[in-house]
Amino acid sequence: MVESLQPYGQALYDVAKxxxxxxxYLHILEELCRIWKREKDFVLVLSHPKISKTKxxxxxxxxxxxxxxxxxxxxxxxxxxxxxxxxxxxxFEAYQKCYQEDHNIELVLVKSASALSAxxxxxxxxMLEKKLQKKVSLTVKIEPELIAGLRVQAGNLVLDNTLLxxxxxxxxxxxx
Numbered sequence: 001m002v003e004s005l006q007p008y009g010q011a012l013y014d015v016a017k018x019x020x021x022x023x024x025y026l027h028i029l030e031e032l033c034r035i036w037k038r039e040k041d042f043v044l045v046l047s048h049p050k051i052s053k054t055k056x057x058x059x060x061x062x063x064x065x066x067x068x069x070x071x072x073x074x075x076x077x078x079x080x081x082x083x084x085x086x087x088x089x090x091x092f093e094a095y096q097k098c099y100q101e102d103h104n105i106e107l108v109l110v111k112s113a114s115a116l117s118a119x120x121x122x123x124x125x126x127m128l129e130k131k132l133q134k135k136v137s138l139t140v141k142i143e144p145e146l147i148a149g150l151r152v153q154a155g156n157l158v159l160d161n162t163l164l165x166x167x168x169x170x171x172x173x174x175x176x
Contacts, residue, residue, distance in 0.1 A: 008084055009094020013102075015071050016095075025072060026099055032064075033089045047086035056080050106134040108154040113146040128154065 016025040036043055046056055057080050065073050079085040100107065108128055110116075116124070121138060128136045132154060143151075152159040 005084065005087055005090045006094045006097075008079060008082070008091045009096075010098055012075055012091060012095050013098035015075055017102075019069075019071060021069065021071075022099055022102070024069075026096070028068065028072065029088075029092045029095060033092050036086075036088050043086050046080070053080055053083075056085070060085070100137075104134050106132050106136050106154050108136050108138050108152060110138060110140045111143045111146060111151040111153075112140060113142075113144055113148050115142055116140055124150075124152075128152070132157075 012025070012029075013022065016022045045051055045059065057077050060076055060080060061073070064076070068076070076085055076088075079088070079091070084091065099105070106128075110124065121140060125136050125138050128138070136154075150159070
């Protein structure tokens with residue numbers, strides 16, 4: 001579904017870029033996505049085929065027009081007209097990809113058996129930025145079942161230096 005919504009994410013990014021508000025829209029859209037995920041009934045209304053587009057637009061205007069940039073508000077209304085406003089979180093994913101590509105940012109997921117210190121996170125970020133030749137946005141998740149070490153995932157690149165992975169490799173060698 002994300003691929004079919006890619007043009008909407010791109011169009012939204014283009015609107016933001018025209019007004020030099022890419023980062024601002026990124027933060028606003030994150031907040032809107034939290035609302036979309038939290039308010040399931042609201043999303044049901046936005047996706048319901050028997051509720052007119054006019055009513056959906058009025059609802060959005062009443063809720064957000066005083067809080068949103070006019071260009072962003074207009075874009076939400078266009079999404080309503082196209083019947084995709086209910087899928088804003090997926091459109092946001094496409095927007096985010098455009099933003100990351102345009103700003104040379106790589107999302108990196110690090111899974112660690114234990115919490116990392118600020119110094120470790122900083123050092124890992126610098127090392128990855130040098131290796132990937134991009135700015136790195138690091139997300140660290142604690143997974144005690146890894147026992148020790150790190151698993152780093154950046155796009156198609158996976159670096160697995162966990163004890164669990166080593167034990168699984170040994171197990172495969174023994175059972176083969």
